[in-house]
Amino acid sequence: MTDSRSDDDLMLAYARGDVRAFDVLYERYRKPLYRYLFHAARNRAVADELFQDVWMRIIDARKRFRKGAGFKRYAFRIAHNRLVDHWRALDRRREEADGSRTEAQADPADSPEASVEQAQHRAELMQALGQLSRVQREAFLLQQEAGLSLAEIAERSGVGRETVKSRLRYATGRLRTLLRPAASTSEP
């Protein structure tokens, strides 16, 4: 499904009733948005719920979208806000339960079916991401999936640019250490 129109033009076309424009836009951001939500939530069921909710919000707010807003930033901001709401609700439930603040455990049912090697690598990545703190993982995912700059991530997270830079440096170093065997095998 190829379309030379920009993301913003597609969104505006959809707001005018062009359903095909939405199909193109959905195809472009389907995987990045889902990966972001999946790795951030570390749970397929939660990721599915958040992913669907994010797109519903995009659909319902189509009339309010303005050209130049940048659909990519727009969509990931919605996803980020939805993710933050999810974490807050999750923290409230845990505090009410036992007061612990442990991260959600990776869903064991999320093993890939493509190949054993890919499934192994994916499990390692999931495990490595799970060992990062929430803010480090959030900064890493926003950089990888949304392509946001340090300033944009800082603005989104409500912290300073240097703080985001430090979080990203720590996250990449940690992942490099955890994924070194896999990274070595992927080398040509």
Place this chain on the structure above:
Amino acid sequence: MTGKHRQHDEERLARLYREQGDIEPGPGVDQRILTRARDKVRPGRLPRPAHWLGGAAVAASLLVAVSIVINLEPPQPEWPPGELERQAEPARDEAGDRTESSAFSAARSRGSQEAPAAEPAMDQIMQSFSRPPEEATADHRPAASVAEEVGRTAREQYESLGASRPPGQSLEEARDLLPPVGEVESGLLDDESAEANRVLWLIDRLITVGNVQRARVEIDRFTTRFPEREIPPELLAELERQESPAPAGTISP
């Protein structure tokens, strides 16, 4: 680790992340999102017109239909019955007013009797009023001209009576022989039958007063003028009775 090596490691990590993070939404999620996107912009979801627009449209249609029916009604007759009555009333009043100021009113004030032909004359006038104006005005003479003609006729008759009156007969007696002015008027306005009746009445009066010569002349004129009318036998018998014996003292012209 130098900066170059660090950058190289980050790129490798990002590639690894993308290669291994190729995961997709669960089954059914895509379909639900795309269906929702289509439903939101489906033409059937366009805002419906206000509910009162239906009633307003029906009312407007009825109004247009009624207007068309009214405009398509067959044209009214030129002189509907009501209009005829309305037209006749002022004309009748106008004619009455004029006659009051004419010689007819003077004749009536003298106590003259209504002429037998007056009723048919009025009927004829009313019929002329009932016709359209252009047709009625062609036949109906103004009351003033009628009065003038009546007066002229009466004067001629009076003069003829005066010229032919027998010796010793006063002018007042001869004037008494004149028919009432109203009868003269009705004779003028009436058809030939009324006129014939009037002449017959005049002949009768002439015979009564003994002016048989004049009566004979009038009879001759009557037969010429009204060949279809028959002179009453009793009138002729009375005339012959007065002509034949010629007793002494009879008035002769």
